[in-house]
Structure formats: structure tokens, C-alpha cells
Amino acid sequence: MKQSEAIRIHNEAVELAQKATAKYLEEHGDNYPCGFAGVKIKPATQSFARQLKKAGIVDQKAWNGGYDIWNPSGNRTQSENAKFSGAIAYANFLSDNGVNCNAWSKID
Numbered sequence: 001m002k003q004s005e006a007i008r009i010h011n012e013a014v015e016l017a018q019k020a021t022a023k024y025l026e027e028h029g030d031n032y033p034c035g036f037a038g039v040k041i042k043p044a045t046q047s048f049a050r051q052l053k054k055a056g057i058v059d060q061k062a063w064n065g066g067y068d069i070w071n072p073s074g075n076r077t078q079s080e081n082a083k084f085s086g087a088i089a090y091a092n093f094l095s096d097n098g099v100n101c102n103a104w105s106k107i108d
Helices: 003-028 047-055 080-096
Strands: 035-041 067-070 101-107
Touching: 003 047, 003 080, 035 047, 035 080, 047 067, 080 101
Parallel strands: none
Antiparallel strands: 035 067, 035 101
16 A cells, blocks of 8 residues: 555545544533543554554554554544544544554543
8 A cells, every 4th residue: 555545544534533523522412431532553564554654643553562543533522432433433434445443442
């Protein structure tokens, strides 16, 4: 995969994450539980992950391998569920484009 293609896929996935998070917040509000969410791209050796590293989108491997994209929507909400909605949208788009990944969340 070329770097330009990886960046395009990442940017489109971010847009989808932003829309999903905004939709969740519109429907449910900024509610509890507070928490975090992201997407694990694993293994770090897959082409997409290497291209994100070269582009500076990710910088270091996660402690348990691969790369974590924390809160791909970039929304400043504290709602774990809203952030997780965005992470799921991001991960689904990546998966549709052949990237091995999964969405995750945790309560703060």
C-alpha cells in the first residue's frame, strides 16, 4: 500500500468517526460512563500500519503490540460510548479496506 492511499483511508475513517460520535452525542447527549476508546491496528508490520508510521500519524508501538489510534473522532467528549461509536466507525472502514484492526474502549 502506498503512503498516499493509507493517508486517504485514515482521513476518510476519521471523518466517519467524527460523524458517528456526533450522531451519538446528538441522540444521547454527553453522558456517563466517562472513558476512552480507540482502534488497535495489529500487527504493526502490515503495510497500512507502516505507512501511518512513516506519515507520523502513529509514533510508537503500543505496549501490547500494534498501534493504537486513540479517540479517532478527536471529539473532546468524556462519554466512553460516544468515543466508542467513533472508534467502531473508524475500525469498520479500515476493515473494509483490508486492514486488520479492532475497536476498543475502557471506562475511566
